[in-house]
Amino acid sequence: MTDVIVSESNSGSSNLFQIDDNWKKLTGKGVSVAIIDSGIDVEHPDLHGKIKESVEAQRENKRIVFEPSETGDSAGHGTACAGIIAKIAPDAQLHSVKVLGAGGIGDGQTFLAGLEYSIKKRYRVINLSLGTTKPQFFAPLHDLLDRAYQAGCIVVAAANNLPQPSFPSVFSSSLISVIKSAETDPYNFGFHYGEIIELTAPGVNVRTPWLGKGYRNLTGNSFACPHIAGIIALLLEAYPDLTPFQVKSALYAIAKENQENPARQTNI
Amino acid sequence: MSATNENNLQIKLQSLIETIDVANVLTEPITNSIENLLRISAAAMNSEEASVLIRDGDQGDLRFLSAIGKVAGKILNLKVPAGKGIAGFVLSSGQPMAVANVGDESFFYDEVDKSTGYSTQTILATPLRYNDEIIGVLEYVNRIGDPPFEPFTPAEMDSAALFAEAISTLVHAYGSTKLFQELDNKIIKNKNETDYTEVRRWLETLRDSAEHREMMDLAILLREVSSRGDGERQLCRELLESILRFSDTKTETSLLSF
Numbered sequence: 001m002t003d004v005i006v007s008e009s010n011s012g013s014s015n016l017f018q019i020d021d022n023w024k025k026l027t028g029k030g031v032s033v034a035i036i037d038s039g040i041d042v043e044h045p046d047l048h049g050k051i052k053e054s055v056e057a058q059r060e061n062k063r064i065v066f067e068p069s070e071t072g073d074s075a076g077h078g079t080a081c082a083g084i085i086a087k088i089a090p091d092a093q094l095h096s097v098k099v100l101g102a103g104g105i106g107d108g109q110t111f112l113a114g115l116e117y118s119i120k121k122r123y124r125v126i127n128l129s130l131g132t133t134k135p136q137f138f139a140p141l142h143d144l145l146d147r148a149y150q151a152g153c154i155v156v157a158a159a160n161n162l163p164q165p166s167f168p169s170v171f172s173s174s175l176i177s178v179i180k181s182a183e184t185d186p187y188n189f190g191f192h193y194g195e196i197i198e199l200t201a202p203g204v205n206v207r208t209p210w211l212g213k214g215y216r217n218l219t220g221n222s223f224a225c226p227h228i229a230g231i232i233a234l235l236l237e238a239y240p241d242l243t244p245f246q247v248k249s250a251l252y253a254i255a256k257e258n259q260e261n262p263a264r265q266t267n268i
Numbered sequence: 269m270s271a272t273n274e275n276n277l278q279i280k281l282q283s284l285i286e287t288i289d290v291a292n293v294l295t296e297p298i299t300n301s302i303e304n305l306l307r308i309s310a311a312a313m314n315s316e317e318a319s320v321l322i323r324d325g326d327q328g329d330l331r332f333l334s335a336i337g338k339v340a341g342k343i344l345n346l347k348v349p350a351g352k353g354i355a356g357f358v359l360s361s362g363q364p365m366a367v368a369n370v371g372d373e374s375f376f377y378d379e380v381d382k383s384t385g386y387s388t389q390t391i392l393a394t395p396l397r398y399n400d401e402i403i404g405v406l407e408y409v410n411r412i413g414d415p416p417f418e419p420f421t422p423a424e425m426d427s428a429a430l431f432a433e434a435i436s437t438l439v440h441a442y443g444s445t446k447l448f449q450e451l452d453n454k455i456i457k458n459k460n461e462t463d464y465t466e467v468r469r470w471l472e473t474l475r476d477s478a479e480h481r482e483m484m485d486l487a488i489l490l491r492e493v494s495s496r497g498d499g500e501r502q503l504c505r506e507l508l509e510s511i512l513r514f515s516d517t518k519t520e521t522s523l524l525s526f
């Protein structure tokens with residue numbers, strides 16, 4: 001049973017979904033979220049005890065395999081993304097899938113392997129605050145994203161802010177792509193149907209955990225993406241059976257409501 | 269011309285080429301243009317320092333190729349190890365990033381600041397791409413005037429991406445020119461033992477079109493075969509002429525296609 005109500009509309013302009021605000025009070029408990037990135041500093045006070053698993057890419061002959069990782073975060077980026085998710089969904093199970101700076105490798109192939117690993121593990125939410133513009137990865141990424149969609153994994157990807165399109169953020173059907181806005185309230189995200197990158201979320205001067213138990217104020221689409229990953233973790237706790245399609249529709253409905261009724265905005 | 273005269277001319281030519289500053293004569297106009305673009309873009313970005321880092325080797329290390337600002341002279345050729353610093357991350361992730369308060373916390377890859385005596389407080393880093401490959405990083409550091417500095421804005425991040433597009437074309441040209449310059453040096457110094465592996469590696473990075481790449485590869489192959497000796501050169505010519513004669517007999521489509 002799900003509480004998401006599909007309402008018939010005669011006017012053609014009302015919400016497809018009506019969701020009460022109870023999900024905002026949840027914590028993402030029991031929802032697995034993979035962060036495919038530079039690793040996570042598990043000792044950071046904001047993340048202590050929240051990282052269920054840390055693996056990192058290793059090259060074994062010609063294959064890329066994932067082994068338990070104790071190397072933490074090599075750049076700070078993964079820690080920042082994890083911190084944003086943990087702030088919104090403090091009880092979500094975070095899984096660090098290290099593909100950048102792992103064992104001296106960090107190419108597109110490793111990135112793809114990380115995504116495949118996360119789909120095989122069927123993590124409910126997969127945060128991809130990175131991408132590639134190499135055309136040779138277009139087809140394999142498209143295939144992986146379709147597999148994620150069919151497996152019920154919700155992939156959230158950051159756009160790249162650059163003149164060239166980056167993959168997978170430009171694949172609109174099989175994933176949720178995010179671009180930064182100057183908004184500070186994570187619940188007050190936007191949805192721009194018809195745009196290549198559909199969602200906007202806070203990504204300007206976001207205070208995030210960083211290496212050395214520190215914090216940074218960061219700007220970039222990389223930091224907008226985990227806001228939406230966190231929101232999805234809450235929605236999935238409230239409505240565990242939501243499919244990727246339904247999650248996207250729910251985000252659309254909530255964003256529309258935000259736009260029409262700004263008084264609903266909440267600060268955390 | 270007698271053989272002795274020919275030899276003398278060759279020796280003179282060789283020493284003449286060696287006296288020219290071959291290390292810089294080809295690349296200098298390109299690095300000057302990069303520097304000019306850095307200067308113009310830094311003014312537009314209201315930034316005090318700007319620099320271009322390029323890949324150094326195959327392992328993701330970076331090296332400062334060009335810089336403008338107070339510590340530009342000290343920063344040139346400094347290296348940033350793979351994955352270190354904001355530039356290292358931008359190179360490996362392909363995501364641009366701005367950090368407002370770099371100096372606030374204990375952890376920061378501060379080797380560059382230590383070497384230059386400079387204090388990085390706010391930074392914007394964006395990848396340099398050429399033909400879908402990330403070939404380096406463009407950085408803008410601090411603001412013109414006195415601290416505290418305003419963080420870089422999203423609009424400036426978009427502008428930086430456009431500057432990066434212009435600069436990356438020059439950085440790519442710099443890489444190609446440097447390679448040919450180095451090959452030229454090797455040929456002058458050791459003309460009988462040319463190593464073609466570097467040329468092949470460079471060709472692999474060319475992604476203009478598959479056909480173009482194949483043509484270039486064929487040209488390199490011909491050059492390599494020709495360099496082996498008169499016999500090889502003659503055999504190669506005869507083989508190619510045979511292929512042409514065979515192909516000429518087929519008017520419509522090539523029978524060699526399958």
